[in-house]
Amino acid sequence: MYGFEALSFNIHGGYLEAIVRGHRSGLLTTADYNNLCQCETLDDIKMHLSATEYGPYLQNEPSPLHTTTIVEKCTLKLVDDYKHMLCQATEPLSTFLEYITIATLAVAQNMRELYRLVLVDTPLAPYFSECITSEDLDDMNIEIMRNTLYKAYLEDFYRFCQKLGGATAEIMSDLLAFEADRRAVNITINSIGTELTRDDRRKLYSNFGLFYPYGHEELAVCEDIDQVRAVMEKYPPYQSIFAKLSYGESQMLDKAFYEEEVKRHCLAFEQQFHYAVFFAYMRLREQEIRNLMWISECVAQNQKSRVHDSVVFIF
């Protein structure tokens, strides 16, 4: 398969790949972020954004701007991009794109919402039937349920990408493995000191990624952050993440993970003729929206000294 996909990829995917690469060049650059960080008010931010792709979405907003409005409008732009691409896509790209959004669907808002999502035919329904029996639904912690679903989703997505083969499989498995490992570490850190048992914790880890299977066993018994660190340092790709952090510190871990993720997603654009660019683009946009939210919150709350703490530059 490898190499031959260049022959036929452009028949169906060429147009959309061109589009997504065009969108990519619309992502905010470091210079943009630097300008945004200099802003004094939300209106300044709006003015800066009007020169970017977000301009048309924000231009009709009345002046007392709120951070939620900015985030909302930027998300709207992402959704519009996505819908446009989904309309143009053919199989198997359309399925691939649907997989990307399941991640957002999985963030169902409450038990009833989950139920509704299952009853209405959504891509989530099969996961439900396979991981949760109906009697579980009543007494299960919604957070555990959601994580179980997410695990099933990740594994399914992973299998689907393997099925697609070629460069897509290669790059996507790398990205998804990172996602799975990050989840495993986060679950471990966040469940330290809670009533979640080791077995339950172990069950929430996805069954692939660099940590699978031995790392998971070690993570499952971790009792504090330094043990997690010890586990992670055995895996060379993750050594760099902890190298930035001092011992016993977990505050900056999220940012370190985000940075690593962004780096990997950017690398996905280095190759041509594969679907991972769509995934990477969506994720980069999400990160960009998070950045914008952070900057505008910092500006709105007058905490400009912390504005650089969590902004992850994409380029």
Added chain:
Amino acid sequence: MSGQSQRLNVVPTVTMLGVVKARLVGATRGHALLKKKSDALTVQFRQILKKIVSTKESMGDIMKTSSFALTEAKYVAGDNIKHVVLENVKEASLRVRSRTENVAGVKLPKFEYSADGEASKNDLTGLARGGQQVQQCRVAYIKAIEVLVELASLQTSFLTLDDAIKTTNRRVNALENVVKPRLENTISYIKGELDELEREDFFRLKKIQGYKRREIERKMVLAREQQAVEKLQLLKGVSYESSNLLAGTTGKDEDILF
């Protein structure tokens, strides 16, 4: 002032003087007590004011930190975290109780918060990402609530104290400027009336004494004349009866009191 000229409408007697004097003593003592109470309340008032100022200052910082913690949580965990947090809440973990505190006879409402033991309710929120930030945000907002409760309690007692101080001061002023002058006026009025009566009596006595003396003198003159006449008559040989007339009149004189 109108209060200066006022007095109570009483009968000017010695008894009434005693009663009014007792009332004046009572009013003076009450005035002193109320004055002390007002001072005590003012001291408390000042303390509360000082506390309110410092609490408000710290509240600014704490609210800032907590809302920033919320931003951090949103950044890491995504906007949807709100629903998950709401879903996990069964009942309020912080409760505010009110009790009253007694400061110089004024009941001040005090609010106290108490945390239920259910701190681990939201433990699994944001398990996959942002759990720690959610917990931090929770801690930050609990601190903010503590400060708010304290501030609310201070503010309420501030208002109540303010009211109490105003009432007390009004009472103090009323005692000082209305009740006491009125009683004093009454006392001086009664004293004046009594003096007047005394003077009248004295004058009447003087007058009567004067009458009596003049009468006696007149009679003495008469008697001397009589004696002279009797001597003349004795010389001439007169009856015994007429000398008895003087003795009879002196014994039966109704006008003489003493």
